[in-house]
Amino acid sequence: MPADAAHPTLTWDVAHDVSQLLEYHFMLNALLAGSVVAVMAGLVGWAMVLRREAFAGHTLSMMAFPGASAAALAGVPAALGYFLFCAAGAAALGALSSARRISWSDQSAGIGAVQALALAAGFLFVSLYGGVLGDLENLLFGSLLGVSDGQVLLLVTVAAATIAALAALGRPLLFASVDADVAAARGVPVRALSLAFLLLLGLAVAATSQITGVLLVFALLVAPAAGAQALTARPLASLALTVALGLLVVWLGLGIAYFSVYPAGFFVATVAFATYLLCRLLAQGRRLLRRRGRAQGEGEDAPAQRAGVIA
Amino acid sequence: MGEPAIVLDAAAVRIGRRTIWSDVSMRVDRGGFVALLGANGSGKSTLLRALLGALPASAGRIEVLGRAPGAASGEIGYLPQRRSFAPQTRLRGVDVVRLGFDGDRWGVPLALSWGRGAGRAREARRRVAQVIELVGAASYAERPIGELSGGEQQRLLIAQALARRPRLLLLDEPLDSLDLPNQAAVAALVGEICRVEGVAALLVAHDVNPLLAYLDRVVYLAAGHAVEGPVEEVVTTQALTRLYGAPVEVLRASDGRLVVVGQPEPPAHHHDRHDDGAHDHGHVAAHDEGHAG
Numbered sequence: 001m002p003a004d005a006a007h008p009t010l011t012w013d014v015a016h017d018v019s020q021l022l023e024y025h026f027m028l029n030a031l032l033a034g035s036v037v038a039v040m041a042g043l044v045g046w047a048m049v050l051r052r053e054a055f056a057g058h059t060l061s062m063m064a065f066p067g068a069s070a071a072a073l074a075g076v077p078a079a080l081g082y083f084l085f086c087a088a089g090a091a092a093l094g095a096l097s098s099a100r101r102i103s104w105s106d107q108s109a110g111i112g113a114v115q116a117l118a119l120a121a122g123f124l125f126v127s128l129y130g131g132v133l134g135d136l137e138n139l140l141f142g143s144l145l146g147v148s149d150g151q152v153l154l155l156v157t158v159a160a161a162t163i164a165a166l167a168a169l170g171r172p173l174l175f176a177s178v179d180a181d182v183a184a185a186r187g188v189p190v191r192a193l194s195l196a197f198l199l200l201l202g203l204a205v206a207a208t209s210q211i212t213g214v215l216l217v218f219a220l221l222v223a224p225a226a227g228a229q230a231l232t233a234r235p236l237a238s239l240a241l242t243v244a245l246g247l248l249v250v251w252l253g254l255g256i257a258y259f260s261v262y263p264a265g266f267f268v269a270t271v272a273f274a275t276y277l278l279c280r281l282l283a284q285g286r287r288l289l290r291r292r293g294r295a296q297g298e299g300e301d302a303p304a305q306r307a308g309v310i311a
Numbered sequence: 312m313g314e315p316a317i318v319l320d321a322a323a324v325r326i327g328r329r330t331i332w333s334d335v336s337m338r339v340d341r342g343g344f345v346a347l348l349g350a351n352g353s354g355k356s357t358l359l360r361a362l363l364g365a366l367p368a369s370a371g372r373i374e375v376l377g378r379a380p381g382a383a384s385g386e387i388g389y390l391p392q393r394r395s396f397a398p399q400t401r402l403r404g405v406d407v408v409r410l411g412f413d414g415d416r417w418g419v420p421l422a423l424s425w426g427r428g429a430g431r432a433r434e435a436r437r438r439v440a441q442v443i444e445l446v447g448a449a450s451y452a453e454r455p456i457g458e459l460s461g462g463e464q465q466r467l468l469i470a471q472a473l474a475r476r477p478r479l480l481l482l483d484e485p486l487d488s489l490d491l492p493n494q495a496a497v498a499a500l501v502g503e504i505c506r507v508e509g510v511a512a513l514l515v516a517h518d519v520n521p522l523l524a525y526l527d528r529v530v531y532l533a534a535g536h537a538v539e540g541p542v543e544e545v546v547t548t549q550a551l552t553r554l555y556g557a558p559v560e561v562l563r564a565s566d567g568r569l570v571v572v573g574q575p576e577p578p579a580h581h582h583d584r585h586d587d588g589a590h591d592h593g594h595v596a597a598h599d600e601g602h603a604g
Contacts, residue, residue: 175414181391186415229401233455
């Protein structure tokens with residue numbers, strides 16, 4: 001582990017600590033890759049949380065396993081396997097959800113079935129490969145501290161494309177997400193948008209899981225968005241907060257990991273969870289306060305409402 | 312005044328091999344408020360879908376705002392049946408109304424502070440505030456929509472339908488999930504919108520009573536046909552008995568409310584509704600639920 005080689009020590013001098021942190025190229029790359037991923041995963045995750053497609057997102061992240069093992073079997077770069085399988089998974093989920101407007105529980109059962117098939121296929125590819133998959137640990141938990149320059153470049157490209165596409169779809173996607181019937185009556189292509197979004201989600205997940213690993217994608221995809229949406233219902237504010245929380249999670253997680261002997265992924269995921277928990281607690285506390293305030297104002301409110309009904 | 316908002320001339324609609332209704336003629340004038348009545352499965356939602364251009368007429372003629380159905384979708388405010396937002400929907404009422412204004416335009420509404428974008432954004436905010444004021448939702452429009460009551464959500468959805476200054480409102484059972492005071496209030500609101508904004512409204516309802524004071528005319532669908540006219544001519548024992556082809560009695564309570572007694576249920580409408588295809592699937596469950604409750 002490169003972190004072990006660095007032997008950094010934490011001091012009370014913050015400037016010194018930060019300069020220590022940035023001394024090594026691997027650390028710079030980790031921060032850069034982490035930041036890019038935080039922004040992309042945050043924005044895509046925001047729409048995913050709003051659409052309540054977290055399970056679909058989780059399933060897409062699982063696609064990385066058959067993707068990576070198939071790539072190893074075929075002798076092509078792992079990244080190619082990631083992207084191809086995530087895209088295929090997105091297409092499969094899209095076909096499931098647009099076959100008919102089936103109920104949500106039916107849909108989640110279908111998504112679960114796709115996930116099981118993907119994992120089984122990955123298992124088959126591993127056994128066909130006939131050995132231990134070299135980077136199994138990296139596949140599952142990522143290699144934040146081992147990001148190459150090439151990976152950073154690939155990430156920046158994918159993130160730019162994903163964010164641009166998301167911005168172009170922006171309003172109709174939001175419309176279709178919260179109000180599909182009316183959006184459809186207005187001529188918004190609801191089904192096509194749903195498929196397009198799953199493809200974007202697949203792209204973001206494939207890129208993110210190369211850095212954070214399959215199992216930790218969720219820390220950056222869900223936690224910042226869910227936390228921000230718990231705190232505010234204003235779209236622009238919660239989008240901005242999502243990105244800010246995502247960056248905070250990555251920087252804090254990496255910063256702690258640098259001065260510790262434990263893996264970076266653990267700290268990133270833990271900080272993400274703590275952030276989410278904190279947001280929920282804040283929202284809960286605010287709701288309690290507001291309810292108390294409303295209970296006090298109730299006496300004045302009720303007659304006004306009744307008058308409105310009569311008018 | 313120009314052409315009427317809706318014209319049906321001996322129109323029929325078929326789904327699969329089944330004719331839902333036929334020989335239906337009706338007309339909604341500009342600024343008119345018309346209720347579309349009838350029992351479950353009589354084809355009320357089908358009529359709205361035909362007006363939206365989602366189903367073709369198999370016979371006769373259907374015209375919406377002087378054009379073929381579907382051609383004028385930008386000038387129609389549509390409120391689908393029984394919609395409520397999940398409690399965890401993290402979007403404010405004002406955002407949902409705003410989607411009615413420009414939700415179908417590509418891109419994101421960046422907070423542009425210069426040039427044309429700024430003017431358009433200002434116009435959007437002004438119109439959104441205006442319709443929210445019109446439906447009387449200003450006091451709660453800033454709250455997350457999932458936390459609001461059914462009546463409050465319904466008002467915001469009407470505001471959403473009004474955002475783009477439609478010339479025709481198509482409202483599918485907007486009173487369905489509301490308690491009696493809210494039914495009266497929403498009925499009054501739609502009547503007022505027709506007057507103030509000059510919008511024509513076709514409102515699907517189970518029960519004509521909350522609407523009596525505000526309606527111009529009614530259309531009553533039953534047994535695959537329709538009668539149209541003023542309430543006092545259509546909701547009568549004679550007219551409905553002729554329409555159903557079976558004895559039906561209309562009673563008038565002392566407070567003026569009308570009660571229709573003995574209307575035969577259409578046979579096995581559940582299967583037929585499933586035949587409707589993908590578009591109506593979400594609605595079927597909501598409908599059945601409404602009846603159990």
